[in-house]
Amino acid sequence: MKIVVCVKHVPDLQAERRFTDDGRVDRGQGDGTLNELDENAVEAAVALVEAHGGEVVVLTMGPEDAEDAVRRGLQMGADTAVHVLDAAIEGSDAFGTAEVLAAAVRAIGAEGPVDLVVTGMASLDGLMSVVPSLLSAHLGLPQATLAAELTVDPEARTVRVRRELDHATEVLEASLPAVVSVTDQANEPRYPSFKGIMAARKKPVVTWTLADLGVDPSDVGEAGARTRVLEATPRPPREDRVLITDDGDAGLRLAAYLVENRLV
Amino acid sequence: MIETAAAGSAPADAPVLVLVDHHDAGVRAPVLELLTVARGLGVVHAVWFGDGVEGALEQLGAYGVATVHQVTVGDGTAPLPPSAAEALAEVLVASGATTVLVSSTFENKEVAARLALVADAGLVVDASGVEREADGRVVTVQQAFASTWTVRAEVRAGRAVVALKANAAPAEPVEAPRTPHVLRHEVTLASDHGVRVVERTPRAASDRPELGEAQVVVVGGRGTEGDFSVVEELADALGGAVGATRVATDEGWIGHEAQIGQTGVTISPRLYIGAGVSGAVHHRGGMQASGTIVAVNNDPEAPIFEIADLGIVGDLFTVLPQATAEIRRLAAER
Numbered sequence: 001m002k003i004v005v006c007v008k009h010v011p012d013l014q015a016e017r018r019f020t021d022d023g024r025v026d027r028g029q030g031d032g033t034l035n036e037l038d039e040n041a042v043e044a045a046v047a048l049v050e051a052h053g054g055e056v057v058v059l060t061m062g063p064e065d066a067e068d069a070v071r072r073g074l075q076m077g078a079d080t081a082v083h084v085l086d087a088a089i090e091g092s093d094a095f096g097t098a099e100v101l102a103a104a105v106r107a108i109g110a111e112g113p114v115d116l117v118v119t120g121m122a123s124l125d126g127l128m129s130v131v132p133s134l135l136s137a138h139l140g141l142p143q144a145t146l147a148a149e150l151t152v153d154p155e156a157r158t159v160r161v162r163r164e165l166d167h168a169t170e171v172l173e174a175s176l177p178a179v180v181s182v183t184d185q186a187n188e189p190r191y192p193s194f195k196g197i198m199a200a201r202k203k204p205v206v207t208w209t210l211a212d213l214g215v216d217p218s219d220v221g222e223a224g225a226r227t228r229v230l231e232a233t234p235r236p237p238r239e240d241r242v243l244i245t246d247d248g249d250a251g252l253r254l255a256a257y258l259v260e261n262r263l264v
Numbered sequence: 265m266i267e268t269a270a271a272g273s274a275p276a277d278a279p280v281l282v283l284v285d286h287h288d289a290g291v292r293a294p295v296l297e298l299l300t301v302a303r304g305l306g307v308v309h310a311v312w313f314g315d316g317v318e319g320a321l322e323q324l325g326a327y328g329v330a331t332v333h334q335v336t337v338g339d340g341t342a343p344l345p346p347s348a349a350e351a352l353a354e355v356l357v358a359s360g361a362t363t364v365l366v367s368s369t370f371e372n373k374e375v376a377a378r379l380a381l382v383a384d385a386g387l388v389v390d391a392s393g394v395e396r397e398a399d400g401r402v403v404t405v406q407q408a409f410a411s412t413w414t415v416r417a418e419v420r421a422g423r424a425v426v427a428l429k430a431n432a433a434p435a436e437p438v439e440a441p442r443t444p445h446v447l448r449h450e451v452t453l454a455s456d457h458g459v460r461v462v463e464r465t466p467r468a469a470s471d472r473p474e475l476g477e478a479q480v481v482v483v484g485g486r487g488t489e490g491d492f493s494v495v496e497e498l499a500d501a502l503g504g505a506v507g508a509t510r511v512a513t514d515e516g517w518i519g520h521e522a523q524i525g526q527t528g529v530t531i532s533p534r535l536y537i538g539a540g541v542s543g544a545v546h547h548r549g550g551m552q553a554s555g556t557i558v559a560v561n562n563d564p565e566a567p568i569f570e571i572a573d574l575g576i577v578g579d580l581f582t583v584l585p586q587a588t589a590e591i592r593r594l595a596a597e598r
Contacts, residue, residue, distance in 0.1 A: 013545050017409040023417075037527065095381065124526060125409075127549075128389050129370060130377035133345060137378050142458030143346060146370055148520075160462070164521055166369045166476055166529070167287065171463040172344075178458065184527045185520060226386035226421040230403065233414050238557070238573055245564070246578025251586020254558065255594065257574050263480075263535045263556060264502060264591055 001054030001154060003045040003116045004105050005078065006135070007038040009062050009069035010125040017125070023229025024091060025125050032065050034072040037120035039189035044150055044182045045118045046077035046190075052154050054115070055079045057108055061089055061100050067205060074200035075192035081205040082108060088210055091222030094126075098134035100220055103213035105139060116159065117179045121146055132181040142174035148185040152176070279331070279359050280306040283352065283366040283375070284324070287466075291320050293477045294367040296435035298428055299327035302365050303438070305396045309333060309359055310444070311352060314340060321444055328438040333359065335449045338456075345371055346457035349378035354451055356383055356423075363402060365394070368427035369476070376425045386419030389427040390530070392553065402426070410526070410545060411552035429553075430477045431532050467521060473505045475522065480504030480535045483524060483551070487540015487561060487580055490517040494584040495539050501591045507531065509547050525550035539580040543568025560584065 011017045012031045020026045045056045058073030060066045061084035070081035084104050092100065105117055117139070122129040129145075136143035147161035157176045162169065164185075174180075192200070210217050218224060242257075244250060258264045280302045285292040302308045309331045310324050317334045324332060337343040337351045352375065356364065364379065366372040373389045380387040386402070388394075393405035402424035406415045475481065480502045484495040486509065499506045507529065508522040524531055526549035536554035541547065543559070543566055551557070552571060559572035560580045569575040576583055 017412075019408070019413060019415070023415070094377065094387065098381075121527060124549075127526060128373065128377075130373055130387070130389060133374040133377050134381055137346070137381050143374075144459055145374065165371060166474075167467055169463075169465045169467070170461055172459055173462050174459040226380070226384075227388060227404075227417045227419050229415055229417045231416040232408070235407070235412055235414055238571060241573055241575070243564075243569055243572070243575040243577070246576060246583055249586075250560075250576045250578045251583045251588075252590050254560075254574065254576060254583065254587040255590035257558070258502075258535070258591070259594065261556060264594070 001049060001052050001115045001152070002057070002112055003048060003054065003118060004057045004059050004108055004114050005038070005041050005045045005073060006101050006117065006119045006131075007042065007058055007060050007069045007073055008035045008123045009033070009060060009066035010035045010123055013124055018234070019229070019232035023232045027063060027065070032068065034069040035120060035123045037122055037124060037184055038069070039076070040182045040184050040186050041118045041120045042073045042076045042078060043187045043189040045116070047187065048116070048152055052152060057082060059101065059104055059108070060084070061097065061104070063090070070205055071200060072192070074203045075196045076190055077196060080203060083205055083207050084210070084213065085207050086210045086217070088217035088221045088223070091225060092220045093225040093227060094128055094130050094134060095226060096220035096224045098131050098138050100210070100213065100215055101131070102135055102138035103215045104208065105135070107208065107213055113177070115176050116152065117141070117177070119179070119181045121181050121183045132179055136179040139179065142178040143180075144172045144174040144178055145181040147180055147182045150180060150182055150186055278306050278363070279309040279361040281309050281311055281333075281352070281356060281359060281361045281364040283364070283372065284310045284312045284320070285367055285369070285372070286312065286316070286320065291323055292367070293435070293474070294430040296327055297430065297433050298365045298367060299324070299329060300436050301394060301428060301433050303328045305363055305394070305402070309361060311335060311355055313337065313348065313351070314342060317446065321446070325444050326437045326441040327435070328442065329444045330442060332444045332446045333449055334446055335451060337451045338453055344457070344459060344461065345374035346378055346459070347453055348375045349382070350453055351449070351451040352379050353382050355449060358449070362423045364425045366425070366427050368429045373427050376427045380425040383423050383425070384421055385423035385425045386421040387425050388417060388419070391426050391428050392432045392532070394426045394428060407553045410549035429530070429532060431479070431534070472499060473503070475505045475507055475524070475529050476531060478505035478531070479533050481507050481524070481531055481533045482537045482539065483507040483509065483541055484512055484518070484539050485509040485541035486511045488512065488517065490515060492518060494581055494588070498537065498584050498588045501588045501595070502535070504533070504535070509541055509544070538568055539584055541568055542566045543571065
């Protein structure tokens with residue numbers, strides 16, 4: 001089985017995250033990390049290959065720092081990595097992102113058919129959760145997203161996911177090849193072992209440009225974005241905050257606060 | 265691919281499509297908010313998948329819907345996002361609409377994305393507001409980075425698909441209700457997109473409001489040590505929903521569907537009350553857009569106090585019952 005895992009390098013959640021003056025996510029803080037939810041995707045892929053055999057290719061797009069994200073994937077057990085690196089990518093929206101990733105998945109597939117594309121449920125910077133679906137549309141493959149449980153039947157060539165939606169629990173079955181996204185319920189990502197970290201140093205990271213993939217630069221990046229940020233402003237801190245210590249009447253004061261603020 | 269609409273070319277009377285989420289009990293609450301917002305954008309057309317629209321016509325008319333597109337896809341069962349998007353694209357073309365609003369659930373965001381892809385539309389999800397400028401452009405407001413930033417964005421494409429968060433705007437009926445005109449569409453899909461539903465179990469109905477839609481949410485965290493009774497009692501006194509932190513759901517104290525956070529349910533109720541919730545960044549990402557935040561925690565250093573409008577350092581097992589009793593007493597007096 002050949003599995004491609006799409007990962008993203010994002011600003012560290014614990015650091016102060018901000019927008020640049022021209023309305024982009026500031027990626028220049030130097031404290032980026034592999035999107036935490038993508039660790040679940042790498043784990044799912046590596047576990048499937050451990051069970052059924054095959055190989056895992058970890059794929060990312062983004063500036064030079066983004067290589068850290070695929071390196072982490074390699075440390076966790078992916079076999080090879082692809083980094084799409086091109087100045088024209090900067091400022092891509094979800095559509096540009098999906099187009100580039102789809103082109104890269106096709107290029108990877110040219111070297112041997114891809115059975116499964118796995119992603120995390122969201123990137124913790126944008127939190128749109130739409131790239132897996134767009135990727136599936138671009139590739140013309142079935143989508144089975146938000147898997148809390150994921151099983152593959154290599155004989156039947158199917159993938160089954162159980163997912164918890166807002167109003168229901170569903171089990172979906174898709175034919176392979178397919179695009180799946182996994183949630184943070186799907187597994188417990190392994191911590192790279194010393195051996196894994198050492199082995200990752202010898203694993204190849206291939207760098208591709210948009211030209212290598214045949215993607216028109218005007219389709220992606222700032223040029224191709226269908227939306228534009230007009231203004232990004234830090235939210236003012238909440239005013240008039242009150243902190244009290246319970247002296248025996250805090251419950252009454254809570255009720256009074258709700259009444260006073262017309263919340264009951 | 266369907267024909268591209270030129271940027272800024274939307275005629276002022278172009279319809280706005282609103283996807284109507286519904287269940288056995290009728291239209292879901294956030295849809296009424298969408299309809300209210302949609303009236304500010306154009307003539308409101310509702311899209312209803314499946315049967316049962318007759319019972320909802322009066323309510324849809326009361327919220328200003330001019331036309332209802334009743335769509336049957338294939339055998340009539342609820343379509344998965346790829347099929348729903350394909351069907352919606354047909355309605356988009358047939359109606360001449362340039363703007364589509366959906367409520368921001370995971371499934372709807374996928375529908376919105378795939379629709380926007382084929383319609384060459386701009387896409388904004390998890391918006392907290394949407395407006396049309398005088399020149400026809402659609403402008404949205406979103407909260408970013410765990411609601412610590414506010415982002416205004418414009419759609420540069422000729423069409424816009426916007427997923428709006430629940431509680432983004434109050435739902436208000438129109439003064440003069442209308443009787444919507446019903447147009448039926450039978451959509452035959454070329455394929456099932458390679459995926460089928462093996463099993464679907466609707467979430468058991470609760471007497472409490474839905475978490476994602478509730479105006480009041482009371483949340484229990486690690487500090488409850490698994491005893492959610494006082495959290496539930498306060499929620500019931502306030503007519504609110506019960507939520508939980510990741511720790512509480514991982515411990516099995518309550519179902520995963522109650523988890524609030526970036527990977528669970530994102531809420532923005534008028535009132536959030538956290539009990540024994542420390543306020544980890546993952547949790548804050550799912551609740552920081554709440555109107556008023558109240559926190560009860562026995563640890564004065566808990567990070568949630570940094571964002572709480574009212575913070576109470578105390579034992580939730582004494583503070584919550586006292587508040588519940590007082591709220592019930594005041595309610596009885598009224």
